[in-house]
Amino acid sequence: MSQHRHPGAPGRAGAVPALPDLPEATVARLPEYLRALHALADTGHETVSSEGLASAAGVNSAKLRKDLSHLGSYGTRGVGYDVTLLIEQIESVLGLTQCRSVALVGVGNLGHALAGYDGFASRGFRIAALLDADPSRVGEEINGLVVRHVDDLPRVAVEESISIGVIATPAPAAQAVADQLVAVGVTSILNFAPCVLSVPEGVDVRKVDLAIELQILSFHEHRKASLTALPGGLAATDTQEAIGT
Amino acid sequence: MSQHRHPGAPGRAGAVPALPDLPEATVARLPEYLRALHALADTGHETVSSEGLASAAGVNSAKLRKDLSHLGSYGTRGVGYDVTLLIEQIESVLGLTQCRSVALVGVGNLGHALAGYDGFASRGFRIAALLDADPSRVGEEINGLVVRHVDDLPRVAVEESISIGVIATPAPAAQAVADQLVAVGVTSILNFAPCVLSVPEGVDVRKVDLAIELQILSFHEHRKASLTALPGGLAATDTQEAIGT
């Protein structure tokens, strides 16, 4: 899934938390575990078994245990995991103990929706700035934030100590915006524009493309249709899938 | 990435296109190739090498060739791939030769944005119905479509021959909506609500959770910060990553 591979944290034996070198696939699932754990905590659960948490997160329990074992996480044999403790562990590994500031570039249709999405704030992200290249949009107030011109980025980045950039512009503008983000020191970008971004080493880009998701569903739909059309075909044997990343 | 595995199309030797049994990872990349191919076609390219297409799609060329070889696709050695032909092949495999109708449930913040997103129409999907459970939203017109009550789903599904359901409701409502979609025969669901859906076998669910993407970026950001903080640490060696699906 990813061309990622981080070298293990070198030397310094014994000191500090020591950032375990997690498999990408595990990292991609931790947020889901976290969400499930918060839901459990909200309903008064103090401990949970790997089986219970796994089903709440939509994975199988062996995978969950293996994932958590990478954190060096302590469950209690015969009992399960302490919900509060596990939340703290995962948040610490994901770097969510500090609130991260996000700059959102492009306040069109999708940008508006993202600016108003409360799922960010509730998970420790603060949309700290809205930017757009279109002068007619600059000055507009959305959700208590005033849209600024994208050329203000250098100032904004410093003022708000931006940690993550989100690109919600049309595809043709996306690369230029990415370049601007990189220029002001942003090293993590979430890209909603349907195009490939080229960025220097050390910058992480994740891409979300809504149309791609539909096309993947279309493939399975297409296949199911042709299978059931076959006379001898047994019924489809699919089970739920999720986006892995 | 997926608990998916389809049995190979049985018997019927010799007949029809014969749906090759593609690896999930390949399926997830085909839409990206398709996008890149359309861009190439728009700029007048008639053929493209695996190297050229790969870089336009953000993957390496060996992976691209392997992926295309699964389609049984014909490139020409020494030349490359015929752009138009390859577009047709991929569209046919993904089942995009017919326009698919989408029902979007939940017209809050995100739902509004999705309803207005033109990336769907341009890739062969038609938002055929908008639904919401909130009576105060029913009747509202968005982008030329009137919002209907979610209880109208059975009628709507038949009238518009809905092929894919998109859930953009708050998490607590999502499971009920999924059940309603399944009840009217929808077998492909794209879920934007931050929760796990349980659905019967044969129904495909893909999930997009914007907060999860940010949390994954947060992890890498966190790690980069602690690596550069270490005195002896070599510079980070990341390269771009993308969502796999």
Add this chain to the structure above:
DNA sequence: TGATGTGAAATACTTCACAGCC
């Protein structure tokens, strides 16, 4: 006893490297 943590096996995916064809 009952659930975690984990080697080892199985599977999936990626990359290499080159034969084969245009």
Add this chain to the structure above:
DNA sequence: GGCTGTGAAGTATTTCACATCA
């Protein structure tokens, strides 16, 4: 000569199955 298609090698991930421990 250049580029595709692909076996084989290498990696990553998932799953199994059970030793281990509260």
